[in-house]
Amino acid sequence: MRQTGGATFQVAADLGLHGVTRPVTVDFERTGTANDPRGALRVDFTGRATTNRRDWTVNGAGGLVGERVTRYFDVAAIRRP
Template sequence: MGLFNRSKTTSTPVATAAPVATEPTSSFVSDIAGDYVLDPSHSRLGFSARHAMVTKVRGNFEEFEGTAHVDTVTPANSKVEVTIQAASVTTGSEQRDGHLKTPDFFDIENHPTITFASTEVVRDGSEWAITGNLTINGVTKPVTIDFEETGSAKDPYGNTRLGFEGATTIDRTEWDLNFNAALETGGVLVSEKVKLEFDISAIAQVPSQV
């Protein structure tokens, strides 16, 4: 007998599962053009580097601020500026964090901030390539960071939010971050290549009414 041909007298009641509660989805913002500020409490500016040639150490900066102007019609007119407090570096090890703040690395007494200022912005759909001047340890070099839009929404407080994820890899010695130590088995203690990682939540600024 087919599944859908069973007699009502022989069928047994089947308990139905309670509906599963789902979280409300955020609304998509059709036009993301405008001026934004970074939301540090929902963003991460981090890095990772190989340690002793066998594993990676990850860290991030807890204090930073930034602004962005997004022009969707003419992306080249977009711009980004970020200032990071170098002393806010954290890697989960007080000893390592203390070393990073010395002249071997960030030299926070003489160079308290790390900055980035865009010089060129290119967009291809949801992907953005942002080129700019990165200043670390008093040295300024150009870098290009590839970003992808991760979403846009109106949050429960009425803020328009825009999300990006991005990364790039740099050679830290180009910024005079030269400290290292040789290993007995060959190689060095800290890799010269460092991956910079960005998870960004930015809040649109409402123009003031005059």
Template sequence: MKRLAVLLFATLVGASAQAAEYQIDTKGAHAFVQFRIKHLGYSWLYGRFDKFDGSFVYDEAKPQDSSVQVTVDTTSLNSNHAERDKHLRGEDFLNVGKFPTATFKSTSFEPNGDGKALLKGDLTLHGVTKPITIDVSEIGGGKDPWGGYRQGFTGTTEFKLKDFGIDYDLGPASQTVEMILDVEGIRQ
């Protein structure tokens, strides 16, 4: 009986040891929160948020138990044009004086094969919280040269600005913003 208890304990410890928490590597510039939106329907305007942090829990054996949380400093918006950035940070768009952060917290992770998954969660942007779905692909994972372990993913999603209370009229071709998320995490 004692041997069975030891075996059960070892199995439980081994199973829980596989799930790991990862800190998103923003200090090493190995993670990016980027966006693009059509400019008048003629070209793409790209930008990014330079400051954000977050973490995720991932277990390769049980990916459905994964979770993510991220906080973005909206004041760090950067579209490579100072006057445009000032406008995008202003009341017509992000209103960073009133809403200096955006957050994402996952509610589910649904693997669908070949390292792909649907990550669902709540995005709070511009003071509005709405569910979104991110199409995720696993890039890879393994030991790094400094004795740590890393895991990387890429994801995309899109949403209408009006859904988050941003109703500045950019024309019919510029109603939806696309987000491109590249994340490398360091196992803790």
């Protein structure tokens, strides 16, 4: 994970689909920080990554599906008390 400034981060990982694995970078932004009801610190993030489905040899349904796919993430990191 690499902090890109302020409350934004980039996370690099490998995404595997249909037997093909490619690197993907997800851009995350911290959206909130608070203590949960048990007193543990909770940090919330949202993220997204756009890829081209053809990079994973995923074909569309007769041209009705676009090549670019955007994946959205909502993540909560909770520190153990």
